[in-house]
Amino acid sequence: MAGSETRRQLILEAMVRVVGRKGYKETSVADVIEEANVSRTTFYKHFDDKHECFLAAYDLVVERVLGAVIANCDGEQPWLERMRVGLTTVVELFALDPELARTAIVEVAAAGADARQRHWNAVTRLSEFLEAGRELSGDRELPENLDLMAAGAVSGLIFDELLTGRAERLPELLPDLLFAMLVPYVGPGAATAEMRRAAAG
Amino acid sequence: MEGAGVGERWRPPRGRHRLPPEVVARSQRNRLLEAAVRVVAAKGYGAMTVGDLTREAGVSRTTFYELFEDKEACFLAAYDNAVEALVRRVVAAYESAAAWPERAAAGLAALLDALAAEPALARLSLVDIGNAGPVAQRRYRAAIQRLTPLFEEGRDYAPGGRGLPANTSRMAIGGVTGLISDELLAGRAEQLPGLLSDVLFATLVPYIGPDAAAREVDRLKR
Numbered sequence: 001m002a003g004s005e006t007r008r009q010l011i012l013e014a015m016v017r018v019v020g021r022k023g024y025k026e027t028s029v030a031d032v033i034e035e036a037n038v039s040r041t042t043f044y045k046h047f048d049d050k051h052e053c054f055l056a057a058y059d060l061v062v063e064r065v066l067g068a069v070i071a072n073c074d075g076e077q078p079w080l081e082r083m084r085v086g087l088t089t090v091v092e093l094f095a096l097d098p099e100l101a102r103t104a105i106v107e108v109a110a111a112g113a114d115a116r117q118r119h120w121n122a123v124t125r126l127s128e129f130l131e132a133g134r135e136l137s138g139d140r141e142l143p144e145n146l147d148l149m150a151a152g153a154v155s156g157l158i159f160d161e162l163l164t165g166r167a168e169r170l171p172e173l174l175p176d177l178l179f180a181m182l183v184p185y186v187g188p189g190a191a192t193a194e195m196r197r198a199a200a201g
Numbered sequence: 202m203e204g205a206g207v208g209e210r211w212r213p214p215r216g217r218h219r220l221p222p223e224v225v226a227r228s229q230r231n232r233l234l235e236a237a238v239r240v241v242a243a244k245g246y247g248a249m250t251v252g253d254l255t256r257e258a259g260v261s262r263t264t265f266y267e268l269f270e271d272k273e274a275c276f277l278a279a280y281d282n283a284v285e286a287l288v289r290r291v292v293a294a295y296e297s298a299a300a301w302p303e304r305a306a307a308g309l310a311a312l313l314d315a316l317a318a319e320p321a322l323a324r325l326s327l328v329d330i331g332n333a334g335p336v337a338q339r340r341y342r343a344a345i346q347r348l349t350p351l352f353e354e355g356r357d358y359a360p361g362g363r364g365l366p367a368n369t370s371r372m373a374i375g376g377v378t379g380l381i382s383d384e385l386l387a388g389r390a391e392q393l394p395g396l397l398s399d400v401l402f403a404t405l406v407p408y409i410g411p412d413a414a415a416r417e418v419d420r421l422k423r
Contacts, residue, residue: 109331120386149403152379153372180372187410
């Protein structure tokens with residue numbers, strides 16, 4: 001018999017899968033307990049309702065994505081290299097797990113204002129990694145929120161791909177995503193060079 | 202019977218009258234579209250019922266179902282209507298200027314002013330649209346893409362424009378909507394016009410880079 005914490009984890013995993021597959025609105029508690037192979041009583045022991053469970057599942061997804069990025073970017077690499085590795089990590093994680101990707105980026109929008117706020121918080125946390133890029137721009141006076149511009153550009157492109165069900169093809173978009181992320185800091189010339197390197201390698 | 206905000210609008214007289222039926226229907230449809238925006242802003246799409254819409258618009262349930270299949274159809278029509286008006290305003294402003302950076306600045310200023318003037322509609326259009334499901338989300342993406350020309354002219358303006366990625370206009374749009382969404386999520390819709398320098402920078406930067414973009418923003422501010 002699995003422990004209480006394990007069953008909670010199973011429910012959260014199931015929520016991510018089912019929502020990624022069916023969509024948030026179409027997902028019921030019945031779907032989730034069937035996927036998790038737990039009883040209804042167990043579900044309600046851990047969560048008040050589908051929405052509360054989704055928010056907890058979403059936090060799990062965010063920690064997984066951020067955890068993978070942090071693990072791969074050790075801080076020793078030069079900024080450009082670190083950005084390329086971080087972006088590749090997210091894109092590959094999404095491509096390998098389209099259900100998680102769809103839950104993380106697309107379905108979260110259907111789960112209410114608090115879920116959308118969590119999504120945006122995660123985007124801004126990821127974009128903090130970009131801030132060191134400001135040093136590359138010398139002593140120029142640039143807008144404070146370059147990171148939000150970069151994050152908005154990258155997440156817009158990823159959102160469009162996932163909305164049309166092309167998670168598996170995200171790696172093909174990697175050069176463009178890299179350009180979008182770097183261009184506010186280094187300009188189109190240097191961003192194009194990085195894009196070509198990414199396409200070649 | 203009259204919902205808030207619709208009182209000053211002209212409505213066909215009740216009872217027997219000689220207005221052509223299509224005129225009556227159009228007025229009822231418009232009232233329902235306006236009601237949908239207000240109701241969604243007030244209580245959210247999920248909680249909205251057909252009863253809310255008919256009450257707010259002052260039409261009967263029968264009339265509602267003559268005009269729309271369900272609440273989703275009514276909401277999507279309202280959304281299209283609002284976005285159409287917004288896009289028209291932005292395009293008109295944009296076309297009033299001659300060269301690209303000025304055109305982009307004029308279009309973006311009109312966009313921010315329009316969103317700031319109607320915070321509920323702004324939040325609905327950009328942030329809460331996902332609540333209404335994937336169909337609505339696709340409409341949202343399609344609406345945003347209609348602004349592509351405002352950005353894509355940057356390709357002719359930029360020295361190395363031809364060599365830029367095919368997705369450059371989508372990146373610029375993503376940068377702009379990221380900044381706007383951040384303000385809307387923080388409940389600062391009224392302050393959107395103050396974001397003009399930043400959204401202009403976000404528009405210019407993928408085409409001409411940070412140095413030139415900062416220079417252009419400075420020049421256009423004067």
